[in-house]
Amino acid sequence: xxxxxxxxxxxxxxEMLGISVSAVNKHLASAVAALTADRDGGDRQ
Amino acid sequence: MNAQDxxxxxxxxxxxxxxxxxxxxxxxxxxxxxxxxxxxxxxxFAEAFARAESSWASLDDHSASAEVMxxxxxxxxxxxxxxxxxxxxxxxxxxxxxxxxxxxxxIGIAIxxxxxxSPYAYVSGQYETRLGEQRTLDLEDHSRIxxxxxxxxxxxxxxxxxxxxxxxxxxQFNVAHDxxxxxxxxxxxxxxxxxGTVFTVEYADQQVRVAMLEGKVAVLDESAQARGxxxxxxxxxxxxxPIELAAGEEMRVSANGNAVVxxxxxxxxxxxxxxxxxxxxxxxLDEAIRRVNRYSRLQIDLQAGTLGSSRISGVFEAGDTQGxxxxxxxxxxxxxxxxxxxxxxxxxx
Numbered sequence: 001x002x003x004x005x006x007x008x009x010x011x012x013x014x015e016m017l018g019i020s021v022s023a024v025n026k027h028l029a030s031a032v033a034a035l036t037a038d039r040d041g042g043d044r045q
Numbered sequence: 046m047n048a049q050d051x052x053x054x055x056x057x058x059x060x061x062x063x064x065x066x067x068x069x070x071x072x073x074x075x076x077x078x079x080x081x082x083x084x085x086x087x088x089x090f091a092e093a094f095a096r097a098e099s100s101w102a103s104l105d106d107h108s109a110s111a112e113v114m115x116x117x118x119x120x121x122x123x124x125x126x127x128x129x130x131x132x133x134x135x136x137x138x139x140x141x142x143x144x145x146x147x148x149x150x151x152i153g154i155a156i157x158x159x160x161x162x163s164p165y166a167y168v169s170g171q172y173e174t175r176l177g178e179q180r181t182l183d184l185e186d187h188s189r190i191x192x193x194x195x196x197x198x199x200x201x202x203x204x205x206x207x208x209x210x211x212x213x214x215x216x217q218f219n220v221a222h223d224x225x226x227x228x229x230x231x232x233x234x235x236x237x238x239x240x241g242t243v244f245t246v247e248y249a250d251q252q253v254r255v256a257m258l259e260g261k262v263a264v265l266d267e268s269a270q271a272r273g274x275x276x277x278x279x280x281x282x283x284x285x286x287p288i289e290l291a292a293g294e295e296m297r298v299s300a301n302g303n304a305v306v307x308x309x310x311x312x313x314x315x316x317x318x319x320x321x322x323x324x325x326x327x328x329x330l331d332e333a334i335r336r337v338n339r340y341s342r343l344q345i346d347l348q349a350g351t352l353g354s355s356r357i358s359g360v361f362e363a364g365d366t367q368g369x370x371x372x373x374x375x376x377x378x379x380x381x382x383x384x385x386x387x388x389x390x391x392x393x394x
Contacts, residue, residue: 001120004104005113010069025065030053033061035100036093037052 003028060093064101114227115238115263115287118206173197174214177340177364179318187221188228193247193318194363195339202226214339215247215318220260234268235298238287245315249335251300255290256315263287264296266304321363327356330377333369334391341366348392352379 002008002016003024010024017024063080066072084091107113174180174192182190184200186207192198196214201207204226209218211232220228222241230237232248235255242260246253255264265287288304290296295310314324323340325333331353334345340363347353355377361369370389374381378394 001113001117004101005117006121025069026062029058029062029065032064032097032100033053033058034050035104036057036061036096037050037054039100039103040096041052 054093056089056093057096060090061097064094064097068101110240110261110263114224114240115229115236115265118227118229121205169201171197171199176342184221186223186226189219191217191219191319193339211246211248213248215245215249217243217245217258217316217319219243231267233298234266234302236265236267238263238265244290253298254295254315256295256310256312257290257292258312258316259292261289261291263289264304266302268302317360318363323361323363324359325361326358328358329353330355330357330373333357337361337366337369340364342387343367344388345370346384346388346390348390350393352377352391352393 002013003010010021010028014021014024067076067080080094084094104113172180172182172190172192174194174196177194179194180192182192182200184190184207185202188207190198190200190209193215196216197212198214198216199210199212201210207223207226207228209216209228209230211230218228218230218239220239220242224240228239230239230246232246232253232255233251235253237244237246237255239260239262242262243258244260244262245256245258248254255262288296288306290306293309293312295307295312295315296304297307298304311324311326314326317324323333323336325336331347334347338344343366345366357373357376359372361372366389370381370391373379373391379391380394382390382392384390
């Protein structure tokens with residue numbers, strides 16, 4: 001949400017949340033993958 | 046969701062990680078060449094990467110949807126809290142107690158001054174109407190709230206969100222479009238989130254009624270959110286998903302939390318109060334009396350019993366309590382007693 005819609009940098013989010021930039025990117029990648037799975041869910045059934 | 050989610054294919058996770066790495070700027074010409082080469086020799090990966098790109102782009106279509114607005118606001122609030130905690134913790138033990146108190150007082154004063162000077166300051170506050178009174182509030186953002194009689198709202202605007210608490214009564218909300226600031230109406234444990242739309246909300250006796258005239262809203266059950274996924278129950282359950290309401294639909298939430306959505310709502314009845322009328326269509330008598338009592342000093346008391354669940358229909362002028370009582374007397378087995386100059390008692394015959 002913060003990166004996609006509020007246009008924040010991963011470094012900014014990492015600093016706000018007190019986690020590493022790579023952890024932020026990992027969360028973001030998981031969210032993208034989950035969204036892909038959700039969108040493709042109907043096609044795979 | 047996470048990488049262990051069985052719905053996520055490892056290839057999609059792999060592609061998403063590469064997609065994010067490219068998105069975040071740590072990306073060289075060599076990285077791009079490697080990506081191109083892999084896509085050329087591995088078509089399933091190329092498809093997974095395209096799916097990740099498409100998923101990311103698809104979010105544009107939903108950026109102003111009520112549900113996404115709600116999540117955006119929650120994310121910002123979470124980030125603000127996390128940031129505030131970080132600063133609080135960072136200075137723990139460094140400042141002397143009195144220094145900290147003075148600093149906090151200074152910040153408080155600064156925030157107070159900033160709030161007073163902000164363009165949104167004058168709209169914040171509490172507004173209420175009395176018996177039979179209706180009132181329209183034109184807000185700074187060009188949204189408009191029309192309060193029915195005996196209604197109380199609290200308006201609070203901030204940079205990120207426009208929040209209206211409907212403490213009791215009924216109001217119509219004409220929401221000005223502002224994708225950056227969702228418009229939230231809180232009624233009991235329900236939260237109605239809109240972007241640009243027109244709807245009415247009634248909150249009385251712990252019952253919530255939302256009628257949609259234009260646009261869309263998402264209705265969230267804050268009590269379910271508070272209970273969370275591991276609430277004490279026989280089996281863990283996921284938090285309730287928001288209910289999306291579109292134009293023409295109505296949702297009623299009973300005092301025990303049951304929500305019923307009517308796809309083709311009687312909007313004429315839901316908005317009749319704007320024209321000084323009350324329309325009942327097979328309404329329980331006790332609810333009808335509660336509505337009628339909103340508009341007149343002459344109050345109706347219904348004697349406890351089964352009469353309250355009797356259904357009535359009809360169109361009445363708001364404030365014409367005597368006309369309403371006359372009609373009830375004709376159609377239902379009731380006895381009418383005028384107990385005081387401003388009180389009428391109805392009891393089963």
